[in-house]
Amino acid sequence: MSHLSKPSSRRGFLQAGGALALAGCFGGFSGAAAAAGSLAQTGAAKLPKDAEPFYGAHQGGILTPQQQNSYFAALDIADTVKREDLIALLRAWTSAADRLSRGLPARALSGQGDKAPLDSGEAFGLSPARLTLTFGFGPGLFSKNGVDRFGLAARRPEALVDLPKFNGDQLVPEKSGGDLSIQACADDPQVAFHAVRQLAALADGIASVRWVQTGFASGAPGGGTPRNLMGFKDGTNNPSPKDPALMNQFIWVGDEGGWMKGGSYLVARRIRIALEHWDKTELGFQQEVVGRYKDSGAPLGQKHEFEPMKLSAVDKDGNPVIPDSAHSRVASPQENDGARILRRAYSYNNGADFTAERWPPWHQGIEYDAGLFFLAYQRDPRSGFIRINKKLAAIDMMNQYTTHVASAIFACPPGARPGGYIGETLFAQR
Structure with a gap:
């Protein structure tokens, strides 16, 4: 060779x-x-x-x-x-x-005589x-x-849309x-x-x-x-x-997808978090921003992580126990016509660099370039991520700490035999 x-x-x-x-x-x-x-x-x-x-x-x-x-x-x-x-x-x-x-x-x-290594070896x-x-x-x-270029233009799935620009996006091309x-x-x-x-x-x-x-x-x-x-x-x-049944309903592409049947659509977003700002926020407000308790993950007003959120619950003064603009509430199926996606996100840490926060106190300086590499699979981004994120971008309290700085969408075909x-x-x- x-x-x-x-x-x-x-x-x-x-x-x-x-x-x-x-x-x-x-x-x-x-x-x-x-x-x-x-x-x-x-x-x-x-x-x-x-x-x-x-x-x-x-x-x-x-x-x-x-x-x-x-x-x-x-x-x-x-x-x-x-x-x-x-x-x-x-x-x-x-x-x-x-x-x-x-x-x-x-x-x-194929042997030690190969001039070009076939594997980097690490x-x-x-x-x-x-x-x-x-x-x-x-x-x-x-x-x-x-x-x-490849005679594939007519086979681009309808669901493989160009993602719209969302409120607050600061995407790096x-x-x-x-x-x-x-x-x-x-x-x-x-x-x-x-x-x-x-x-x-x-x-x-x-x-x-x-x-x-x-x-x-x-x-x-x-x-x-x-x-x-x-x-x-x-x-x-x-x-x-x-x-x-849930996977077939929300994650796997069905007969409507043609060659994509059995595949899924991936939306990838790099979301930088102003961690220095977040770390100065008192716990009670952090929990209101998320709509869940930090230790257990339970919805506010409840005890266990996987209990259904009671969005109609109010406190003694008649205020929603889970604030109207809490992240988990705004992203919930109840608030998005039943839309659901499968999050498979990872945290990231790219070191530190100069940044200017886009919310008060508008701090500028060297901060962590770290946050969430958001990965979400779904049957159709139009009824999944796009529907949910339009609302999140508009009213989510978490926006004061987060900025979407990178974005991509991919059609992930079915598995190979x-x-x-x-x-x-x-x-x-x-």
Whole structure:
């Protein structure tokens, strides 16, 4: 495989990869028999106990119990790329993702004589750490600057809309959008980064990284709802992933989605939190802002985290126990015509830099560049995130502490089958 050392042959390598992957060059498959053979050759007939299966009706990393770390990357496709290049890349990514999720190198090692390393090596000896890899297609995959690059413009789903500008948005274009997305989640941050690093290397000459965001999540001992950097539990009001009826109603795309059936739409938002301002806020007001108790996560006026919110409850003076502009109230299904989304957010910490707060006391100076990397899956963003966030952007008390600084939307197709590849249903017809 000495051709790997020749940058000029990269496209040829990927074009060949579409066929070679099926032959096993990337650990790929040519049907159930080849899948079994590949597993036997790698000595991985059974998944390690801390491995999550890659193949399935739905992509992993959506309903998978949340891992502790995330590495998210958005990529742009080069202008010169052809449809066959893109399909070859998706085949290579599929094979590599399956291998990585089993704790194997992204590509089968072919010997010490290779001039170009096939794996960066930082995950050798590490467990799979429940790694999941979730792929998404941004609007730019279907057309960009008015150009239908891959013959896919007519297949852009109606639900894959351009997100509107919400009140208070201060989006950084360079940290928003993207033609493709990779979400790696694992219980080891090095495993998550390694996976994206290998997939980005496979895309060399086809797609390049536009922006990345790391994230971390910590649940209660023994499991539980993770807490965000405000100190509150985040995701309490999620529809239960263990309820198939709820998932089919709110998360998985149905027959209306055509090639997207069994997939889900992802909205990603980087939300910077003015932590210095928040830390100076007394506990009682923090709880009014959120609408829940900080220690237990229970709705105000109640005792347990998962009790339904009693939005009609009033205090002795006739005031709502949960304020009208409390975050959990404004985001609730009761206030949004029953709309529900599946939050899978991670906290982030990008260090510190200069910022100017947009609410009193309008502090300016070096502050934490930290907050929430909001990730939400849904059946249709128009009736999900967009409906909910329009109201949040207008009246949520939390806005005095938060600013949305990056945004993206992706169509995450259904899962791949052995022998197939991610996005195969999209490319099945022209």
